[in-house]
Amino acid sequence: MKINYNFAFFDEGSKREIRRATLKAIAIPGYQVPFASREMPIARGWGTGGLQLTLSLIGKEDVLKVIDQGSDESVNAVNIKKLVKATTGITITGITTEATIIQSRHRIPETPLKEGQILVLQVPLPEPLRYYEPSEYETKKLHAEKEYSGAWLMLFEQIMNYGHMSTGADHPVMVHDRYVMAPSPIPRFDNPKMNCAKALILLGAGREKKIYAVPPYTRVRSLDFEDFLFEAESFQGKSCRQCGATGVYLDEILDDATGKTFYQCNDTGFCMQRLNGKPC
Amino acid sequence: MSDFEQPVLSVSLLNKQYGNGCASCRSSRRDRLIKNYCPVCGTVYACRDITFEVHAGEILGVVGESGSGKSTLMQCLYFDQDVSGGGAYISAYKNGQANIFAESSQQKRYIRNHIMGKVYQNPVMGLKMDFTAIGNIAEKLIAAGNRNVGRMEARGMGLLEHVNIPVYRAKEVPKNFSGGMRQRVQIAKALSNNPPLLLLDEVTTGLDLPVQASVLDLIKKIQRERDISVVVVSHDLGVIRMLADRTVVMLDGRIIEQGLTDQILEDPQHNYTQHLVQALLG
Ligand SMILES: Nc1ncnc2c1ncn2[C@@H]1O[C@H](COP(=O)(O)OP(=O)(O)O)[C@@H](O)[C@H]1O
Ligand SMILES: [Mg+2]
Ligand SMILES: [Zn+2]
Ligand SMILES: [Zn+2]
Numbered sequence: 001m002k003i004n005y006n007f008a009f010f011d012e013g014s015k016r017e018i019r020r021a022t023l024k025a026i027a028i029p030g031y032q033v034p035f036a037s038r039e040m041p042i043a044r045g046w047g048t049g050g051l052q053l054t055l056s057l058i059g060k061e062d063v064l065k066v067i068d069q070g071s072d073e074s075v076n077a078v079n080i081k082k083l084v085k086a087t088t089g090i091t092i093t094g095i096t097t098e099a100t101i102i103q104s105r106h107r108i109p110e111t112p113l114k115e116g117q118i119l120v121l122q123v124p125l126p127e128p129l130r131y132y133e134p135s136e137y138e139t140k141k142l143h144a145e146k147e148y149s150g151a152w153l154m155l156f157e158q159i160m161n162y163g164h165m166s167t168g169a170d171h172p173v174m175v176h177d178r179y180v181m182a183p184s185p186i187p188r189f190d191n192p193k194m195n196c197a198k199a200l201i202l203l204g205a206g207r208e209k210k211i212y213a214v215p216p217y218t219r220v221r222s223l224d225f226e227d228f229l230f231e232a233e234s235f236q237g238k239s240c241r242q243c244g245a246t247g248v249y250l251d252e253i254l255d256d257a258t259g260k261t262f263y264q265c266n267d268t269g270f271c272m273q274r275l276n277g278k279p280c
Numbered sequence: 281m282s283d284f285e286q287p288v289l290s291v292s293l294l295n296k297q298y299g300n301g302c303a304s305c306r307s308s309r310r311d312r313l314i315k316n317y318c319p320v321c322g323t324v325y326a327c328r329d330i331t332f333e334v335h336a337g338e339i340l341g342v343v344g345e346s347g348s349g350k351s352t353l354m355q356c357l358y359f360d361q362d363v364s365g366g367g368a369y370i371s372a373y374k375n376g377q378a379n380i381f382a383e384s385s386q387q388k389r390y391i392r393n394h395i396m397g398k399v400y401q402n403p404v405m406g407l408k409m410d411f412t413a414i415g416n417i418a419e420k421l422i423a424a425g426n427r428n429v430g431r432m433e434a435r436g437m438g439l440l441e442h443v444n445i446p447v448y449r450a451k452e453v454p455k456n457f458s459g460g461m462r463q464r465v466q467i468a469k470a471l472s473n474n475p476p477l478l479l480l481d482e483v484t485t486g487l488d489l490p491v492q493a494s495v496l497d498l499i500k501k502i503q504r505e506r507d508i509s510v511v512v513v514s515h516d517l518g519v520i521r522m523l524a525d526r527t528v529v530m531l532d533g534r535i536i537e538q539g540l541t542d543q544i545l546e547d548p549q550h551n552y553t554q555h556l557v558q559a560l561l562g
Contacts, residue, residue: 132408145386149423156422157415159429160451226428 008055009087014038018056018211022202025213030175031143032126037209041083046076047105048206050122054084054103057118063091065099069106070249070266076105094269106169108190110248110270113199115216121184123205126212128172128182148180151223159228171230174221175214183220189232189249194220240265243274286371287333288509289357289477294330294366296352299323316349316533326352328533330366334477339503339510341524341541343517343556349533350513351401354481356381357511358398359388370395372476393423397470401482403462406469409455413440413465416454420472439468443498460491467498471506478502478510484519496522517560521545529553 008015021035040048047068058064064084068077072094080103081092093099096111105122113119129139132150142150151172158166165171169185173194183191184203194201194214201214214220224230239246241262248270250263265271302321304312312318316325326349334340342350355361357368367379372395380391392398397420400406407416417436418426426432440450443464454462463483470478480499484492500523503510512523520527520541527544529537529552537550545561548554 141385145389147389147423149419152422152427153411153415153419156418156429156432157411160412160414160433227430 005087007060007088008058009041009083010038010052010055015056018052021211022053022056022213025202025211026200026215028179029215029218030173030179030181030212032181032210032212034209035211037206040206042079047080047103047122049204049208049211050103050105050120050206051080051083051204052206053120053202053204053211054080054101055087057120058084058088058090058101060088060090062100063093063098065093065096065102065109065269067102067104067107067109067267067269070251071268073268095273096269106185106187107249107267108186108193110245110265110267111273113193113197115198117199119197119199119201121186121201121203123182123184123203123210124207125170126182126203126205126208126210128180143179146178148174148223151180152225155223155225155228159225165224165228165230172223174223176218177221180223181212181214187233187249188222188230191220191222191230192232196220235263238263240271243271245271245274285336286376288336288371289334289511290369290376291333291357292331292367292369294327294353294356294368295325295364296327296349296356296361297323297325297364313532316347325533327356327363330530330535332528332535332538334509334511336509337503337507338525339499339512339523341520341527342511342513342530343520343527344515344530346515348530350515350530351481352533353530354398354479354511354513358396358479359392370477389423393420394473395475396477396479397472397475398479399463399466399470399481399483401485403454403459403466406466407454407462410453412451412453413445413457413468414450416465417469417472420469424473435472436468439472440465442471442502443468444494458491459487460495463487463495464498467495467502471502471508474506476508478508479513480510481513482515483512485514485516492519499523517556521560529556 018035021033025033038052040051042048066077066081068074085092096109101118101120103120127139129142129150132154133139155165169187170182171188171191172180173183173191175181183194196217198216200216203212222230235250238250240250241264243265245265249266251266252261253264254261299322301323304320305318305323330353344350356363363381367381369376370380373380373391414436417439418432421432421435437447437450441447445461445464454465484495514520524541527541528535531552537553544553545557548557
């Protein structure tokens with residue numbers, strides 16, 4: 001039996017409600033807007049927040065790219081693409097510049113985003129103060145009063161324990177000088193790409209039922225101290241073994257045969273395009 | 281001290297009730313309450329018309345049996361609880377002209393971070409047990425706008441040394457500390473921004489006697505060495521006798537007597553105070 005779903009899986013009422021929350025999120029950059037997260041045919045924690053955003057926004061003309069930790073072809077990315085394709089019939093692409101909507105987990109593509117594009121990031125833990133303050137009631141108050149000592153304290157603790165700020169991913173940012181936000185588990189390397197980005201960035205947390213946003217051309221500053229400045233991971237002097245790219249986020253790979261380490265673009269779409277000799 | 285010197289803290293007709301009250305207790309609460317409690321609606325009148333002053337450089341003691349409203353009073357002053365009525369004025373804040381209870385929550389945070397320090401009976405209330413001792417101190421420095429790790433670390437280490445926490449334990453979490461050490465960390469934290477006013481709620485209650493004595497000595501030392509006024513709350517008149525220049529006696533949410541500590545010990549006026557003194561001095 002073939003079930004006929006509404007376009008983009010959700011009924012129009014649900015999409016409208018998600019879009020309403022999204023509009024509010026865009027109007028208050030970095031502020032977490034609660035929304036009625038829906039049941040999805042994929043498990044929570046596998047990107048249902050991002051997927052709900054994508055499905056609520058997508059139109060027949062859109063072109064979608066899905067990345068999972070830099071890869072276009074992981075099981076998770078493929079499943080999401082299949083679901084969107086099956087319920088919308090729209091074009092799916094691997095090329096960042098061709099996409100109108102890019103749904104991603106854990107990375108912002110290397111190719112700079114353009115005006116008119118929407119980057120949807122999947123978020124497991126939207127609350128940047130959660131480890132500091134377990135109660136949602138209290139963290140809401142802290143945000144309302146712009147009381148972010150806890151965010152800096154968590155970084156201070158890292159410096160006390162490890163000698164440096166050790167957030168591997170999800171390093172907190174201050175958005176539009178007002179709200180401290182979890183940028184989702186992107187590497188520190190990607191944080192600066194959020195600052196004054198030309199594209200609209202939407203973040204969705206399915207399990208935690210939150211949507212938040214960074215509108216185009218918004219100031220996004222990674223938290224740091226006067227004497228411990230924010231630094232992205234450095235790949236100075238290293239390049240991709242496949243395409244030769246430098247100044248991109250590289251995965252360190254151990255060659256079992258030779259025992260040597262080499263580097264490779266984490267953004268496989270970007271790497272493939274360079275290998276194909278296409279401009280990007 | 282000049283006669284005209286403004287009090288550091290002035291509390292006026294502070295009221296705090298838990299519950300909304302009913303016709304019975306609102307009309308003529310005096311005779312219908314059982315101690316501080318309305319048997320009809322269950323409302324507790326924890327603080328009633330509390331009025332007192334704290335002067336520069338003095339230690340004011342607040343003594344009274346369990347349930348008399350001491351902790352509630354401290355919670356109200358530190359904004360842990362909203363008051364039901366009344367005012368408090370601090371000379372270091374807007375020159376003592378503003379009722380701090382009527383300020384915005386952001387201003388209240390400012391007062392907590394810059395003008396007051398508090399030590400709780402239960403260290404879990406005052407410390408993050410899973411954050412390092414030095415981090416706990418930094419929390420208050422960060423809240424006051426500090427963004428320099430080196431300076432905060434130096435300040436925190438100095439404070440920990442001051443309260444006799446060995447520097448090599450500064451990066452341990454208070455969860456691993458003894459009760460006495462936890463109170464010392466709380467005291468260091470409370471002092472971190474050099475506040476003119478320190479609030480201590482049963483800081484030594486539950487500690488072994490020798491540890492109690494050393495914490496009391498520390499409080500005395502701090503008060504001697506710093507330009508700070510202290511409010512010490514305890515159910516134990518012995519503790520108050522050791523520390524306080526002046527003493528306020530509370531019973532059922534009211535102040536029933538206040539004066540110089542020596543005077544109260546020598547010549548207690550109220551029945552209840554006489555009992556307290558007798559129990560202490562035998
Ligand atoms: N959160 C609360 N809700 C209701 N009643 C409370 C609360 N906290 C304290 N009380 C009541 O208020 C009165 C004063 O309590 P408290 O201030 O803790 O006294 P003390 O510190 O002198 O022992 C007591 O009757 C107590 O039961
Ligand atoms: Mg108490
Ligand atoms: Zn490459
Ligand atoms: Zn009543």
